Amino acid sequence: MNKRxxxxxxxxxxxxxxxxxxxxxxxxxxxxxxxxxxxxxxxNGYDPVAYFTQxxxxxxxxxxxxxxxxxxxxxxxxxxxxxxxxxxxxxxPQYGGYCAWAVSQGYTAPTDPDAWKIxxxxxxxxxxxxIQQRWASSAAKLIIDGDENWPGIKSKLAN
Numbered sequence: 001m002n003k004r005x006x007x008x009x010x011x012x013x014x015x016x017x018x019x020x021x022x023x024x025x026x027x028x029x030x031x032x033x034x035x036x037x038x039x040x041x042x043x044n045g046y047d048p049v050a051y052f053t054q055x056x057x058x059x060x061x062x063x064x065x066x067x068x069x070x071x072x073x074x075x076x077x078x079x080x081x082x083x084x085x086x087x088x089x090x091x092x093p094q095y096g097g098y099c100a101w102a103v104s105q106g107y108t109a110p111t112d113p114d115a116w117k118i119x120x121x122x123x124x125x126x127x128x129x130x131i132q133q134r135w136a137s138s139a140a141k142l143i144i145d146g147d148e149n150w151p152g153i154k155s156k157l158a159n
Contacts, residue, residue, distance in 0.1 A: 034157040035071040036097035036111060042071040043097040043125065046113040049080035051123050052091060057113040068092075093123040094143075095150050096157075100124040101135040104142040106149050108157065119143065 035042050041060070042048075050058035060074020064081040067073075068088050075081040084091050093116075095103040102109035111125035115132035118124070119139050126132035135142055 034096045034154055035069050035092075036108075037071050038110065040072055042068075042073045043093060043111065044113050045074045047074060047076040047080050048091045048093060048123060049083050050076050051116055051118060053080065053083075057116065069096075090121075091123065093125045095124075095146060096154065097125055098153075099127040099131065100146055101126050101131045101142065103149055103153060104135070104145040106153070108153060 038044050045060050047058045047060045050056065058076040060076060062074065064075040064078055065072050066075070066081050066085050066088075068084075069092075073081075073084060073088075075084065093111075094100060095108075097111060099109035099111050109127045112128050112132075113125070115126040115129045116123065117126075117132065117136055117139065120143075124135070124139075124143070126135050
């Protein structure tokens with residue numbers, strides 16, 4: 001009976017250690033990441049995978065959602081939801097879905113799902129089609145600026 005009790009004790013300790021590790025691994029994401037949401041939906045409720053697979057924005061459906069970085073993401077199909085769940089960093093827009101132009105200038109702005117561009121395999125959203133055209137004309141430099149500005153902007157948004 002002692003061996004059996006010892007086995008269950010070791011098993012419980014292993015489960016507790018695994019649970020603690022999972023909590024620790026999620027803390028940086030919850031504490032340091034931010035996502036542009038509108039009415040509780042990430043990126044206005046649009047499907048981030050569709051930009052890559054369909055080459056255009058697609059409205060997400062309430063039937064196909066996934067929680068990531070404290071936000072609800074919607075998808076046009078179960079396949080898109082599953083692709084995102086498997087590799088969210090591959091499909092999520094840069095700068096938490098905030099306007100890439102604004103971030104390159106040192107502030108944030110909401111985005112229009114129709115104002116977008118994929119550069120270097122990454123999705124960038126912008127405030128409007130006019131801003132998107134301005135951003136796209138100097139995208140390489142503005143991405144560098146946005147990448148430099150984002151950590152400071154993100155830390156202010158997370159507080």
